Amino acid sequence: MKISVAIALGLLAASPPAFAQVLRCRVPAQLDLPAPLSQDEPTIRSTIGGYTLAISWSPEFCHGPGGKNPRNAVQCGGQAGNFGFILHGLWPEAQSGAAPQWCSPPLPVSPQTYRDNLCMTPSPWLLQHEWAKHGTCMARDPAHYYQAAAILWRSLRLPDPSRIRSAGEMRAAFAASNPAFTRGGVGLVMGNGGWLRELHLCYGADFMPATCRRDALGPPDTAVLKVARRR
Secondary structure (H helix, E strand, O other): OOOOHHHHHHHHOOOOOOOOOOOOOOOOOOOOOOOOOOOOOOOEOOOEEEEEEEEEEHHHHHHOHHHHOHHHHHHHOOOOOOOOEEEEEEEEEEOOOOOOEOOOOOOOOOHHHHHHHOOOOOOHHHHHHHHHHOHHHOOOOHHHHHHHHHHHHHOOOOOOHHHOOEHHHHHHHHHHHOOOOOHHHEEEEEOOOOEEEEEEEEEEOOOOEOOOOHHHOOOOOOOEOEOOOOO
């Protein structure tokens, strides 16, 4: 099932703008674009029953091994900005069974499309990968996939996590800033030691906030949450 961006636009036209997660984002004049991507997982085609918007806490990623990889220089090297939350990707979820992925050979991403979305997802490699793995199951081309992801991203108000101390506090803070969500629509991914890695926001097939499956919620509300500081 291919998404209708027009439907998503209509649903979210009145939504507030996203909380600024990077100040003075600067797209580099010379952008190193990734080599063509090879499919390294099987193709799965299944009926879409909903979506996950995966949002990463960039400082945690950049403090780890990923921050040393040259392909992540835009996100972690300071050349584009000092990022907080970034969009990891928009993922289709199956009505039942395994989630769809790698549904068709991906069309190439244009240099302009990379530039248009780099302040949202500051990694050309990640933009390419998300389109190839997830977007091909949802949209007819990269621009429409990223447009749908950007609509959802810009509709959010993301809380400052620096003073949040538990998974429950994070869910409560997000729901308070985004009244369309309940705490049950906010999944968390935490690394070893309880460090915040990602928020996984759950949506129905109509792109409206929904309750997450139990296995998608992540740690319980009582879990202690640590948050890496920005550089």
